[in-house]
Amino acid sequence: MGLSSMTDRPREIVRVDGLVKNFRPGLGLRSKRVLHGVSFAVREGEIFGFVGPNGAGKTTTLKVLMGLIRPTSGRASILGCDVGEAGFRQHIGFLPENPYFYPFLTGREILRFYARLCGVESSLLAGRVNDLLALVRLEHASDERLSTYSKGMLQRIGIAQALIHDPEVAFLDEPMSGLDPIGRKDIRDIILRLKAAGKTVFMNTHILSDVEMICDRVAIIVKGRIRYEGPIREFLREDELRSDIVLARLSGETSRELGERFSTTIQTVGERVEVQVKDGQLQSFLEAALGAGADILSVTPNRVSLEHIFLEAVEEGEKADAGAGRGGGGTP
Amino acid sequence: MTGSLHRIWPIATNTVREAVRHRLLYTLLFFAVTMIGFAVLIASLSYVEGERIIQDIGLASIRLFSVGIAIFVGIGLIHGEVDRRTIYTILAKPVTRAEFLLGKFFGLLLTVWLQLLLMGLAFVLVSLSVGAPLDWGYAAALFLVGIELMVIVAVATLFSSFSTPMLSAFFTLGIYALGHLSRNLYFLGQEAEVDSVRRAATLLYRVLPDLETFNVSIQAVHGLPIPASEVAWAVLYGLAYTTALLSLAIYIFHRRDLE
Numbered sequence: 001m002g003l004s005s006m007t008d009r010p011r012e013i014v015r016v017d018g019l020v021k022n023f024r025p026g027l028g029l030r031s032k033r034v035l036h037g038v039s040f041a042v043r044e045g046e047i048f049g050f051v052g053p054n055g056a057g058k059t060t061t062l063k064v065l066m067g068l069i070r071p072t073s074g075r076a077s078i079l080g081c082d083v084g085e086a087g088f089r090q091h092i093g094f095l096p097e098n099p100y101f102y103p104f105l106t107g108r109e110i111l112r113f114y115a116r117l118c119g120v121e122s123s124l125l126a127g128r129v130n131d132l133l134a135l136v137r138l139e140h141a142s143d144e145r146l147s148t149y150s151k152g153m154l155q156r157i158g159i160a161q162a163l164i165h166d167p168e169v170a171f172l173d174e175p176m177s178g179l180d181p182i183g184r185k186d187i188r189d190i191i192l193r194l195k196a197a198g199k200t201v202f203m204n205t206h207i208l209s210d211v212e213m214i215c216d217r218v219a220i221i222v223k224g225r226i227r228y229e230g231p232i233r234e235f236l237r238e239d240e241l242r243s244d245i246v247l248a249r250l251s252g253e254t255s256r257e258l259g260e261r262f263s264t265t266i267q268t269v270g271e272r273v274e275v276q277v278k279d280g281q282l283q284s285f286l287e288a289a290l291g292a293g294a295d296i297l298s299v300t301p302n303r304v305s306l307e308h309i310f311l312e313a314v315e316e317g318e319k320a321d322a323g324a325g326r327g328g329g330g331t332p
Numbered sequence: 333m334t335g336s337l338h339r340i341w342p343i344a345t346n347t348v349r350e351a352v353r354h355r356l357l358y359t360l361l362f363f364a365v366t367m368i369g370f371a372v373l374i375a376s377l378s379y380v381e382g383e384r385i386i387q388d389i390g391l392a393s394i395r396l397f398s399v400g401i402a403i404f405v406g407i408g409l410i411h412g413e414v415d416r417r418t419i420y421t422i423l424a425k426p427v428t429r430a431e432f433l434l435g436k437f438f439g440l441l442l443t444v445w446l447q448l449l450l451m452g453l454a455f456v457l458v459s460l461s462v463g464a465p466l467d468w469g470y471a472a473a474l475f476l477v478g479i480e481l482m483v484i485v486a487v488a489t490l491f492s493s494f495s496t497p498m499l500s501a502f503f504t505l506g507i508y509a510l511g512h513l514s515r516n517l518y519f520l521g522q523e524a525e526v527d528s529v530r531r532a533a534t535l536l537y538r539v540l541p542d543l544e545t546f547n548v549s550i551q552a553v554h555g556l557p558i559p560a561s562e563v564a565w566a567v568l569y570g571l572a573y574t575t576a577l578l579s580l581a582i583y584i585f586h587r588r589d590l591e
Contacts, residue, residue: 066420066423068423068590069589069591070589086427086428087426089425089426093424094420094421094424096421099421100416100417100418101418102346102350102418104353104354105346113346114425116338116341116342117342117343117422117425118426119338119426158421162421
């Protein structure tokens with residue numbers, strides 16, 4: 001990274017301005033507003049989490065970005081091009097939610113198909129397909145039909161097709177949903193590798209632990225409105241991060257002492273002692289417990305659930321809507 | 333333009349691959365070939381013109397089954413891609429909606445032409461085995477069936493670009509039936525005494541395809557001459573009608589939200 005990039009503001013890869021989308025459920029029915037003036041920006045080289053509960057408008061926004069649906073109003077651009085154009089798509093990769101591919105093709109055939117659509121040269125094609133199969137660890141199943149693939153394998157082949165033409169930006173819709181822990185780690189590793197290679201990643205998700213682990217910045221969307229845009233740590237606030245600790249061989253007196261010192265409640269269940277402490281105090285609490293001769297059975301990070309935060313945000317939104325009266329509702 | 337071809341071609345070949353890996357196609361093809369063979373049995377029941385009966389039934393079977401295949405595969409052509417969301421990853425690549433639609437159209441067209449070729453081969457073999465005469469008239473008849481199929485595939489593509497398979501099948505079958513009657517409807521309308529009926533009949537004839545243009549089976553079976561100009565006109569008409577249908581399909585598909 002050069003000096004200039006440290007002083008200059010990073011280039012904006014995605015720009016969304018006042019995006020509004022209405023859907024008409026059927027003939028004669030009133031249209032429903034799904035996006036209410038959504039705006040955010042994704043900067044070059046970052047992993048950007050577009051976070052929200054189910055039905056918040058994440059996939060709708062992503063479909064507008066991919067040119068699959070048209071916005072009712074507002075603008076969206078990728079790499080400086082309007083999303084209605086096709087040219088810039090040479091530089092982007094897309095993994096839809098629960099991807100589905102032609103079941104009659106094999107893993108290798110589908111990657112060859114996408115590579116040809118992206119204009120990958122014939123001489124490079126076989127090598128590129130092999131590289132991607134290796135990246136997503138599907139070499140063993142490359143000549144099997146996709147109809148025999150498990151959900152996790154389909155997700156991986158989905159990642160491979162998104163990256164087949166070595167795009168500058170990857171758009172991933174719920175890339176880790178429905179995967180087992182190993183599958184999730186594999187996908188996380190791939191995303192981090194993309195970032196290390198200087199790529200930009202836009203990721204839709206509703207799983208906070210994934211966001212915390214890999215995202216640089218997030219936009220939180222609730223009911224079609226952006227509630228927050230910025231670094232994830234600022235959103236969560238450090239003092240809300242806690243860990244659950246399970247101890248053994250801790251006397252009642254020491255328990256009370258520790259509880260008072262760290263302003264927390266200590267529960268005793270038989271010989272086990274359970275306590276929750278703030279992350280900032282974790283180190284000193286563990287030292288104090290060990291000093292008192294306790295055994296530490298487990299330490300589990302306990303993150304404030306995203307759903308909890310969303311519930312608060314939704315309630316706030318509903319209060320705001322109620323305050324604004326019926327005129328401020330979502331139906332145009 | 334060359335770039336477009338590089339994107340249309342993989343979509344077309346993939347559509348062919350999807351069709352040839354589908355059991356339904358083989359079932360229909362099997363029935364068609366059986367039907368052509370069955371003509372031999374029917375002809376043996378007749379004392380006169382057995383060979384002509386064989387070829388008449390053979391050509392009719394080819395027409396019927398190839399249109400059947402075109403409609404059955406064509407109606408879900410675009411709808412299936414949207415429904416199964418396979419289209420999402422394709423349109424996220426540098427592929428325009430027009431290129432996607434044309435790829436699907438050419439893929440289906442290649443598929444029905446391929447099966448037409450196989451049925452034509454079965455027809456030739458049956459004709460040779462019973463010693464029925466074969467001349468260029470049959471080649472022209474089969475060639476024009478191919479052009480008619482192009483129009484039918486374009487009709488199916490158009491309806492598939494915005495409606496469900498069920499409605500597409502209904503509309504396409506309707507257009508196919510009306511397309512074969514449109515010439516008669518036109519002549520019938522011109523006999524009417526009311527001016528507006530005559531005008532309506534003319535308008536209907538202009539809008540609906542005149543599929544009888546592609547039907548030279550009777551001339552072929554009876555050994556009547558088929559002028560080259562008639563074939564050339566049918567090809568031009570088929571190309572123009574297909575282009576108009578595809579343009580409309582692209583226009584509609586381009587404006588659609590793919591939810």
